[in-house]
Amino acid sequence: MGDAERILVIEDDHHIREFIASALESEEYRVINAGTAARGASEAVKHIPNLLLLDLGLPDQDGVEFIRDFRGWSTAPILIISARTQESEKVAALDAGADDYLTKPFGVSELLARVRALLRRAPAQRTEDTPLIRFGDYSIDCVTRTVMRHDVPLRLSQIEYRLLLVMAANPGRVMTRRQLLIQVWGSQAAENDEYLRVYVGHLRQKIEATPAQPRHILTEVGVGYRFQP
Amino acid sequence: MTIALQRIPNFWPAYAIPFIGVAIGSIVVSPLREVQYLSDVTLLYVLAVVLTGVKFGRGPAISCAITSSLAFAYVFVPPYFSLAITKWQNLLSAGIMLLVALLVGHLTASLRSHAKTLEERANRSLALYELARNLAGKQTSAEVKTSAIRFLCDTLQAASPELYFPADFDTPTSPLTTNLIHASIEYRHLISTPDGTDDQSLVILPLIASTGAQGVLAFKVSTRVIESSHYRELAETVASLVGVALERTHFAEIARQSELKSADQNLRFTILSSLSHDIRTPLTSLIGTVDTLMLARKLPPEKQDSLLNGLRAQAQSIHRLVSNLLEMAKLQSGGIKLNKEWQPIEEVIGTALRQANDITQERTVTVDIADDLPPLQFDAVLVERVLWNLIENACKYSPERSPIEITASQNGKFVDVAVCDRGPGLPHGKEEEIFRLFQRGVLESSVPGAGLGLAIAHNITEAHQGKLLAMNREGGGSCFHMQLPAGTPPPLNFRD
Numbered sequence: 151m152g153d154a155e156r157i158l159v160i161e162d163d164h165h166i167r168e169f170i171a172s173a174l175e176s177e178e179y180r181v182i183n184a185g186t187a188a189r190g191a192s193e194a195v196k197h198i199p200n201l202l203l204l205d206l207g208l209p210d211q212d213g214v215e216f217i218r219d220f221r222g223w224s225t226a227p228i229l230i231i232s233a234r235t236q237e238s239e240k241v242a243a244l245d246a247g248a249d250d251y252l253t254k255p256f257g258v259s260e261l262l263a264r265v266r267a268l269l270r271r272a273p274a275q276r277t278e279d280t281p282l283i284r285f286g287d288y289s290i291d292c293v294t295r296t297v298m299r300h301d302v303p304l305r306l307s308q309i310e311y312r313l314l315l316v317m318a319a320n321p322g323r324v325m326t327r328r329q330l331l332i333q334v335w336g337s338q339a340a341e342n343d344e345y346l347r348v349y350v351g352h353l354r355q356k357i358e359a360t361p362a363q364p365r366h367i368l369t370e371v372g373v374g375y376r377f378q379p
Numbered sequence: 380m381t382i383a384l385q386r387i388p389n390f391w392p393a394y395a396i397p398f399i400g401v402a403i404g405s406i407v408v409s410p411l412r413e414v415q416y417l418s419d420v421t422l423l424y425v426l427a428v429v430l431t432g433v434k435f436g437r438g439p440a441i442s443c444a445i446t447s448s449l450a451f452a453y454v455f456v457p458p459y460f461s462l463a464i465t466k467w468q469n470l471l472s473a474g475i476m477l478l479v480a481l482l483v484g485h486l487t488a489s490l491r492s493h494a495k496t497l498e499e500r501a502n503r504s505l506a507l508y509e510l511a512r513n514l515a516g517k518q519t520s521a522e523v524k525t526s527a528i529r530f531l532c533d534t535l536q537a538a539s540p541e542l543y544f545p546a547d548f549d550t551p552t553s554p555l556t557t558n559l560i561h562a563s564i565e566y567r568h569l570i571s572t573p574d575g576t577d578d579q580s581l582v583i584l585p586l587i588a589s590t591g592a593q594g595v596l597a598f599k600v601s602t603r604v605i606e607s608s609h610y611r612e613l614a615e616t617v618a619s620l621v622g623v624a625l626e627r628t629h630f631a632e633i634a635r636q637s638e639l640k641s642a643d644q645n646l647r648f649t650i651l652s653s654l655s656h657d658i659r660t661p662l663t664s665l666i667g668t669v670d671t672l673m674l675a676r677k678l679p680p681e682k683q684d685s686l687l688n689g690l691r692a693q694a695q696s697i698h699r700l701v702s703n704l705l706e707m708a709k710l711q712s713g714g715i716k717l718n719k720e721w722q723p724i725e726e727v728i729g730t731a732l733r734q735a736n737d738i739t740q741e742r743t744v745t746v747d748i749a750d751d752l753p754p755l756q757f758d759a760v761l762v763e764r765v766l767w768n769l770i771e772n773a774c775k776y777s778p779e780r781s782p783i784e785i786t787a788s789q790n791g792k793f794v795d796v797a798v799c800d801r802g803p804g805l806p807h808g809k810e811e812e813i814f815r816l817f818q819r820g821v822l823e824s825s826v827p828g829a830g831l832g833l834a835i836a837h838n839i840t841e842a843h844q845g846k847l848l849a850m851n852r853e854g855g856g857s858c859f860h861m862q863l864p865a866g867t868p869p870p871l872n873f874r875d
Contacts, residue, residue: 237760255694255698343720344720344721344869347721347722347723347726347754351726360746361725362728362729362746362748363729363732363733363746364729368729368730368733369726369729369730369759371727371730371759371763372718372759372760
């Protein structure tokens with residue numbers, strides 16, 4: 151099998167499959183193609199991919215269902231491809247365990263950047279390994295629960311700290327509002343989007359130079375937030 | 380207002396009260412018979428008959444006149460407490476009194492009934508006038524229905540009234556049946572049938588206008604009331620008023636629809652001609668470029684790069700056009716549900732700018748957002764689309780590298796987000812027109828785009844009860860203002 155990382159591409163349109171495959175192969179990944187969900191499932195079991203690229207509009211199975219099945223036995227990152235009209239489907243897929251999404255039409259450079267980011271993160275997903283998280287001018291010490299900016303401590307409330315920690319622990323990854331709410335407030339708050347908006351606003355005021363054009367906490371409209379280190 | 384229809388007094392009191400009154404009066408006045416002249420006493424009896432006539436009508440007045448003359452003969456004419464009359468003068472006065480009492484009673488009662496009829500007629504005219512005026516202001520058949528039903532309840536003492544349109548004729552609610560509906564329409568007049576319960580009748584009132592039956596009114600009313608010819612007359616007048624009003628709204632609706640249809644056809648034509656230009660142009664260059672690249676493989680690499688870049692740009696422009704079209708189709712078909720949530724406006728300004736990064740790279744974009752803007756209730760995806768379209772528009776219609784300014788501020792009951800450029804500005808007097816579908820400031824220009832962007836932005840803003848305004852700017856250029864209403868966000872309880 152060699153050292154090349156294996157990427158399973160499940161996409162029904164063969165033109166798209168072809169250009170994705172050639173782009174990935176040019177970056178020395180090993181690509182396994184599948185045109186249907188059924189075929190994809192059997193290829194996944196056979197090759198155990200390091201990353202799954204999944205089109206949400208498959209003819210033979212609902213993408214969200216596929217993700218649930220796949221998550222049952224694999225933790226490999228899932229990058230979904232969706233058309234713009236499927237906002238709610240995107241959220242459902244992310245909630246079911248997908249890691250990121252691309253909206254059609256997308257450019258090859260964007261695709262490669264997302265794939266790289268997901269593969270880089272994959273082996274070390276547990277944040278407890280690194281008690282210190284750094285981003286921009288900031289560092290978070292998970293042991294003392296302090297956030298420093300150029301060695302000056304930042305005053306954050308409990309909730310603000312937890313929210314920042316959850317986001318910073320998942321750099322580059324889209325987190326749905328529901329995921330953030332559950333991780334920060336607990337499952338009973340899963341529907342209270344307003345909490346999240348208000349606290350993201352507070353956090354931006356504290357850590358962003360220009361809160362209206364944030365550098366770190368980016369909004370994914372209709373979906374959630376993406377933390378950019 | 381309720382119209383009294385021939386108020387029929389209860390039978391017994393109307394006769395009993397004058398009878399008892401006369402009896403008591405006679406006994407009370409009887410001790411005075413020695414000092415009183417008989418003629419004075421007869422006047423008292425005539426007075427009683429007049430009062431009865433005014434109060435209770437003809438029948439009781441006549442009965443009172445007879446009672447009075449008997450009482451007079453019994454109590455005041457000697458021999459007392461006997462109906463025997465011994466003197467012929469006394470017999471004469473008793474006879475004349477009876478005659479006068481009968482005559483006066485009759486006249487009073489006639490006068491009373493005339494006054495009553497007149498009053499009723501006036502009330503009825505007033506009610507009908509009110510109804511006619513009310514119906515004249517109605518635009519839709521549903522509004523006419525509401526007015527008619529309210530009138531039936533308030534003025535015609537109708538219970539559970541319902542208006543059936545021709546489409547509902549086959550599904551009436553019991554006890555009304557389809558047969559009854561068709562019978563009333565055929566008869567062209569009110570028909571009533573006993574309800575079976577209490578003493579209520581079911582009344583079916585066909586609403587006939589010049590083009591046929593516009594519907595049927597059905598209601599329940601007490602059987603005694605429906606037997607009055609005045610009531611039936613009034614009900615039929617109401618029916619013809621409502622029928623004409625329904626006919627009018629029906630034709631108004633048809634006119635409106637045909638107007639829409641013709642506007643629709645015009646639009647379709649404009650879309651087709653505009654699209655054939657806007658889609659064919661980039662497609663032509665796309666096919667041409669690909670062919671060139673395939674045929675001339677020996678082109679120098681920098682030439683190839685430039686052709687490939689062009690290819691990408693053309694594909695992007697088709698993508699933008701197609702997504703605009705899809706968006707517009709969604710908006711126009713009314714198939715879009717706003718996913719409104721309370722959120723800060725600066726968030727979408729940020730994401731729109733991030734999305735527009737490709738097209739604003741060469742420019743300086745300044746953003747100025749007022750502090751303490753209240754959160755607004757809007758659909759983030761759609762409002763982001765509005766801002767993106769405004770930014771794209773500003774880039775398309777202003778010189779390269781010229782600055783773009785974005786401001787957000789509170790303006791009375793609205794929060795105003797403005798996207799301003801330093802382009803040529805808008806043609807005077809056309810500030811409104813540019814929001815129409817497929818309308819551009821300059822006809823047939825080389826700038827790509829089908830004039831969809833602003834129309835979409837306009838539609839989305841309107842769907843949020845907001846306003847999209849375009850105006851020229853001092854010092855050159857134009858400003859597009861998206862104004863969204865500021866409401867009161869729900870209070871939040873936080874545990875922190």
